[in-house]
Amino acid sequence: MPPSLLPPRIASLPKAELHLHLEGSIQPATVCALTARHGVHLSEGGVRQRYAYRDFPEFIEAFKWVTSFLRGPEDYALIVRDLAEHLLTQRVVYTEVTLSVGVMLLRKQRPEANFEALLRATEPFEHRGLRIRWVFDAARQFGAEAAMEVVRSAKRCGSRAIVAFGIGGDELSVPTEAFQSVYERAAEIGLHRLMHAGEVGSPEKIREAIELLGAERIGHGIAAINDPDLMELLAERQIPLEVCPGSNIKTGALALQLGRNAATIEDHPLPALLRHGIPVVLSTDDPAMFHTTLQTEYENAARMGLHEDELARIVEMGFQHAFSPAGETSRA
Numbered sequence: 364m365p366p367s368l369l370p371p372r373i374a375s376l377p378k379a380e381l382h383l384h385l386e387g388s389i390q391p392a393t394v395c396a397l398t399a400r401h402g403v404h405l406s407e408g409g410v411r412q413r414y415a416y417r418d419f420p421e422f423i424e425a426f427k428w429v430t431s432f433l434r435g436p437e438d439y440a441l442i443v444r445d446l447a448e449h450l451l452t453q454r455v456v457y458t459e460v461t462l463s464v465g466v467m468l469l470r471k472q473r474p475e476a477n478f479e480a481l482l483r484a485t486e487p488f489e490h491r492g493l494r495i496r497w498v499f500d501a502a503r504q505f506g507a508e509a510a511m512e513v514v515r516s517a518k519r520c521g522s523r524a525i526v527a528f529g530i531g532g533d534e535l536s537v538p539t540e541a542f543q544s545v546y547e548r549a550a551e552i553g554l555h556r557l558m559h560a561g562e563v564g565s566p567e568k569i570r571e572a573i574e575l576l577g578a579e580r581i582g583h584g585i586a587a588i589n590d591p592d593l594m595e596l597l598a599e600r601q602i603p604l605e606v607c608p609g610s611n612i613k614t615g616a617l618a619l620q621l622g623r624n625a626a627t628i629e630d631h632p633l634p635a636l637l638r639h640g641i642p643v644v645l646s647t648d649d650p651a652m653f654h655t656t657l658q659t660e661y662e663n664a665a666r667m668g669l670h671e672d673e674l675a676r677i678v679e680m681g682f683q684h685a686f687s688p689a690g691e692t693s694r695a
């Protein structure tokens with residue numbers, strides 16, 4: 364291993380992580396424990412094979428496979444403890460975790476019961492200095508009515524720990540305008556609005572998420588690099604991009620946006636976006652499935668040529684663009 368490029372000061376700073384999927388954070392050993400509960404005995408090596416993909420559709424398949432073992436509250440409690448322990452090793456003190464409520468509903472589960480188990484399981488971690496807030500997430504390809512049901516679930520859970528509603532999944536499926544009333548309702552019940560856009564889709568998907576849905580942060584958004592006017596808009600309105608470089612490499616999204624067959628970390632547009640004045644929050648997306656950690660992502664950013672002060676500014680922006688009320692994200 365080459366020596367770490369990450370300045371020790373940056374490595375030791377307390378951090379916030381804002382784009383992180385619970386279901387993509389299950390480490391192989393925990394996947395084994397999870398599947399064993401449901402009668403499927405796997406080796407960690409077997410799980411690692413499942414966690415290797417050549418493109419975005421293969422990643423989605425793996426995501427579906429692992430979530431098929433999340434069958435009830437106890438399963439969610441198991442995986443969130445695993446994630447929380449992992450985040451503490453990364454100096455994370457505040458996180459907004461995305462929960463695939465759309466998938467729970469598709470599987471005829473009760474999100475309220477799963478969510479209650481999550482809150483119970485994470486309570487001890489609050490005392491250990493990790494604040495966890497939640498993003499209720501719908502899958503775009505399931506359509507607007509299913510997304511509305513996710514918003515209703517958030518309302519039924521009635522917890523202040525749920526800070527936002529978002530949509531992920533297949534960006535190229537249902538048109539953005541189909542979700543307008545869903546986002547209006549989410550805003551009415553006091554949720555912030557997020558959307559994955561411009562990951563594998565065009566810059567237009569980002570513009571639509573902002574203009575039609577009122578998205579306050581954009582998941583990925585790397586397509587912006589191909590649209591100077593959109594970069595202006597993001598900088599002017601200070602709309603943050605939740606940038607996940609390791610994920611963009613693993614899914615092939617970066618190569619796709621650059622119009623190449625392959626791309627490396629050094630090709631990532633993060634420095635260009637940041638230096639254009641666009642707020643950036645650095646995240647892992649699905650750390651277990653993409654074999655990354657938040658510290659690795661900061662190292663990736665250093666590898667792209669960002670200086671120490673720029674890295675420190677990114678750490679700061681993680682707190683600045685969090686959705687929790689001011690004061691709640693304060694660093695211990």
Ligand SMILES: [Zn+2]
Pocket residue numbers: 382384531559582648
């Ligand atoms: Zn994501």
